[in-house]
Amino acid sequence: MSINMIFRVFFIFFIVKSSVIAGDHSHEMGREVYLRYCVGCHGENGDGKGRGARLLVVKPRDFRDGIFEYKSTPMGTLPTDEDLMRTIVRGIPGTAMPSYRLLPEQERQAVIDYIKTFSQRWERESPGSPVTIPSPPEFLGSLESIEKGRAIYSENGCAMCHGNNGDGRGVLRDTLKDKWGRPVRPRNFIRGIYEGGSSPEDIFRTLTTGIEGTPMPSYVHIPEQDRWHLVSYLLSLKRRQVE
Ligand code: HEC
Numbered sequence: 332m333s334i335n336m337i338f339r340v341f342f343i344f345f346i347v348k349s350s351v352i353a354g355d356h357s358h359e360m361g362r363e364v365y366l367r368y369c370v371g372c373h374g375e376n377g378d379g380k381g382r383g384a385r386l387l388v389v390k391p392r393d394f395r396d397g398i399f400e401y402k403s404t405p406m407g408t409l410p411t412d413e414d415l416m417r418t419i420v421r422g423i424p425g426t427a428m429p430s431y432r433l434l435p436e437q438e439r440q441a442v443i444d445y446i447k448t449f450s451q452r453w454e455r456e457s458p459g460s461p462v463t464i465p466s467p468p469e470f471l472g473s474l475e476s477i478e479k480g481r482a483i484y485s486e487n488g489c490a491m492c493h494g495n496n497g498d499g500r501g502v503l504r505d506t507l508k509d510k511w512g513r514p515v516r517p518r519n520f521i522r523g524i525y526e527g528g529s530s531p532e533d534i535f536r537t538l539t540t541g542i543e544g545t546p547m548p549s550y551v552h553i554p555e556q557d558r559w560h561l562v563s564y565l566l567s568l569k570r571r572q573v574e
């Protein structure tokens with residue numbers, strides 16, 4: 332074996348070994364972050380039954396199923412890392428899930444990789460392809476668009492769950508359950524708190540993908556323009572706080 336060859340073998344060995352160490356290191360970091368910040372709600376084995384969970388109305392996610400509600404990918408597929416990152420950075424408004432905006436990027440990524448170890452789906456499947464979110468049209472929020480949205484809302488039966496005026500009191504309200512068998516309430520749009528984010532693009536995304544694990548269906552079949560009219564209508568319902 333030439334010196335050159337020996338050198339190469341050592342070199343490859345060194346690269347492989349250091350990448351294994353880097354992987355271990357990141358797994359260790361993910362675990363540490365998880366145990367420090369997430370375990371109290373999501374539980375040591377990711378089952379969503381941390382100590383604090385009992386007191387919460389909206390229960391922490393059980394990571395063992397690999398089912399996520401707020402994502403850009405179609406029903407039945409895994410979320411992208413960007414989706415999980417968005418949730419962790421922003422938190423889930425209206426629930427106990429806090430924002431981890433202040434956590435260094437590297438730690439956020441490490442904890443994302445760590446929560447994937449709770450479900451084998453992540454070994455078998457790749458994330459779905461994100462739906463396209465076009466930029467909001469000029470007409471968004473105009474009176475005409477709001478009126479069109481109101482009509483589309485009633486034609487598509489949104490009122491059955493969300494109520495005629497969007498207050499969340501539709502006739503099906505008390506019958507709805509999520510995939511984990513827990514009662515789930517249709518969103519009240521008058522409060523204006525959106526778990527999946529309240530920008531027009533966020534709401535457009537939620538309408539397009541639906542909310543997996545809950546009775547909220549995907550409305551990808553509603554033409555794009557009409558989905559924007561729905562966004563105009565929903566945002567117009569938010570009651571201004573007068574105090
Ligand atoms: C105080 C309790 C609490 C803590 C602490 C907490 N979570 Fe959550 N988390 C929740 C709740 C509650 C939900 C479910 C919200 C819902 O169903 O709308 C949730 C949901 C999630 C989801 C699922 C989002 C989806 O699309 O379905 C992810 C991912 C998540 N948490 C990650 C984390 C990570 C990572 C940490 C730690 C850095 C963490 N959480 C810490 C309460 C918590």
Ligand code: HEC
Pocket residue numbers: 400484487488489490491492493503507515516517518524525526527528534537538542545546547548550561565
């Ligand atoms: C079968 C009942 C049902 C129908 C029909 C339905 N929804 Fe929903 N929707 C729900 C439930 C339940 C939730 C709350 C899910 C949760 O909290 O996880 C929800 C949540 C939402 C959200 C909130 C997302 C967030 O970020 O908080 C929006 C927006 C929404 N629905 C819009 C609509 C529109 C528009 C229609 C009609 C085109 C519609 N829904 C039809 C049950 C329904």
